[in-house]
Amino acid sequence: MFPLILPMHGLGGGADLPIPASFAIAGGTAALALSFVVLLLAWRTPRFATPGGERAIPFELAAILDSRSWTLSVRVLGMVFFGFMLWPALFGPDLLNNPTFGVVYVWLWVGVVPASLLFGRFYRAVSPACTVHLVLSKAAGRQPSEGTRHYPAWLGYWPAAVGLFAFVWLELVSPQATYLGPVRTWFAFYLAAMLLGGVIFGERWLERADPFEVYSTLLAHLSPWARNDQGDLVWISPLRHLARVPGEPGLVATVAVLLGSTAYDSWRESVTWIRFVQSGGIDQTVLGTAGLLTAVTVVGVVFMAASMATGVDDGADRRRVPRQLAHSIVPIVVGYMVAHYLSFFVQVGSQTLIQISDPIGTGANLFGTADWEVNYWFSQHATLLASTKVVAIVSGHVLGVIAAHDRALEILPRRHQVAGQLPLLFTMVLYTYMGLYLLFGA
Numbered sequence: 439m440f441p442l443i444l445p446m447h448g449l450g451g452g453a454d455l456p457i458p459a460s461f462a463i464a465g466g467t468a469a470l471a472l473s474f475v476v477l478l479l480a481w482r483t484p485r486f487a488t489p490g491g492e493r494a495i496p497f498e499l500a501a502i503l504d505s506r507s508w509t510l511s512v513r514v515l516g517m518v519f520f521g522f523m524l525w526p527a528l529f530g531p532d533l534l535n536n537p538t539f540g541v542v543y544v545w546l547w548v549g550v551v552p553a554s555l556l557f558g559r560f561y562r563a564v565s566p567a568c569t570v571h572l573v574l575s576k577a578a579g580r581q582p583s584e585g586t587r588h589y590p591a592w593l594g595y596w597p598a599a600v601g602l603f604a605f606v607w608l609e610l611v612s613p614q615a616t617y618l619g620p621v622r623t624w625f626a627f628y629l630a631a632m633l634l635g636g637v638i639f640g641e642r643w644l645e646r647a648d649p650f651e652v653y654s655t656l657l658a659h660l661s662p663w664a665r666n667d668q669g670d671l672v673w674i675s676p677l678r679h680l681a682r683v684p685g686e687p688g689l690v691a692t693v694a695v696l697l698g699s700t701a702y703d704s705w706r707e708s709v710t711w712i713r714f715v716q717s718g719g720i721d722q723t724v725l726g727t728a729g730l731l732t733a734v735t736v737v738g739v740v741f742m743a744a745s746m747a748t749g750v751d752d753g754a755d756r757r758r759v760p761r762q763l764a765h766s767i768v769p770i771v772v773g774y775m776v777a778h779y780l781s782f783f784v785q786v787g788s789q790t791l792i793q794i795s796d797p798i799g800t801g802a803n804l805f806g807t808a809d810w811e812v813n814y815w816f817s818q819h820a821t822l823l824a825s826t827k828v829v830a831i832v833s834g835h836v837l838g839v840i841a842a843h844d845r846a847l848e849i850l851p852r853r854h855q856v857a858g859q860l861p862l863l864f865t866m867v868l869y870t871y872m873g874l875y876l877l878f879g880a
Contacts, residue, residue, distance in 0.1 A: 775835020
């Protein structure tokens with residue numbers, strides 16, 4: 439993506455750390471192992487599976503956020519923005535200064551992380567697919583949840599995993615990623631699949647198949663906004679909220695795509711990979727596809743093997759254990775996204791804000807931002823950025839260990855609650871080591 443600005447991913451690398459990269463990698467993995475030891479000593483009963491732990495949101499605020507006018511206003515804003523972006527996407531110049539690329543690859547893919555952490559299920563609230571489905575359902579005289587068929591339980595998150603892989607392939611592998619035609623085609627198929635699936639299965643399809651909604655909803659489980667069993671809006675501990683991610687089929691594949699694709703994005707910028715691609719004599723798209731698929735597969739298979747190696751009661755279905763623990767990967771995904779895309783988001787995001795005032799390249803200044811300057815603050819504070827990367831990755835893994843430990847106490851028999859977690863701990867340590875190595879050592 440953005441060939442001219444890809445180097446910004448690497449701003450604040452190992453050379454900018456206040457300590458050697460090897461120390462950061464070793465310290466990060468040691469901190470994770472130490473946190474696990476502390477958990478074993480101080481956290482001996484599951485806490486997040488118990489009911490309660492919620493605080494009611496002030497009535498006035500809840501009344502506003504739950505009001506029909508608020509919901510309608512947010513949906514209208516989402517549709518207005520979508521309609522506006524059709525203008526440069528369909529009629530704008532097929533150049534990198536077209537804001538379509540920044541909106542898709544930066545505002546949508548990266549921006550959904552802070553938006554979902556701060557506001558909850560952000561994408562669902564503004565999703566054009568969800569809004570159009572709602573309008574079509576009302577026009578047909580039925581509820582949005584109704585479809586012609588029941589959504590199969592075995593399908594779970596698998597459609598979202600496929601959709602997410604298709605998007606990251608477009609973003610990271612496709613040689614046509616910065617041409618409007620392929621981007622328009624991808625989103626045309628995406629909208630068609632979401633609307634057709636919504637007609638057949640109802641809004642359950644969007645909740646499990648829309649790659650961006652599923653991505654946003656998983657991230658939203660780390661936000662303090664939630665709804666209780668009665669549907670009321672409440673405050674909640676993010677880790678308790680995270681424990682409510684339903685462990686359905688395809689969840690492991692979904693988080694593996696999110697984590698593996700970010701790892702691949704780091705690796706493909708390494709000198710080792712670039713030399714291999716240039717000297718291999720194999721088509722770069724084939725190599726990129728194989729590399730992306732390998733990264734995703736390794737993340738998923740290693741996590742499944744470690745989860746299934748935990749000690750369970752005789753007769754228990756080990757195949758269900760990975761999906762019960764897969765929610766613990768979500769904080770790690772957030773840590774990787776922050777570490778890998780923070781400077782990219784700030785710089786290219788601000789550049790997109792400039793470009794969006796002149797959507798079709800006519801010299802317009804629709805929103806008064808065309809004369810603004812790109813924000814290079816992080817490139818001017820490289821040591822802070824590098825330190826932030828370390829903190830983000832280590833913090834994400836520590837939160838993941840806490841979430842996995844609490845769930846393990848819930849599902850594992852008491853005699854296996856220590857030794858049974860060791861394979862998963864080893865996997866988390868491996869993820870931490872590889873994450874820091876790819877960012878600072880590769």
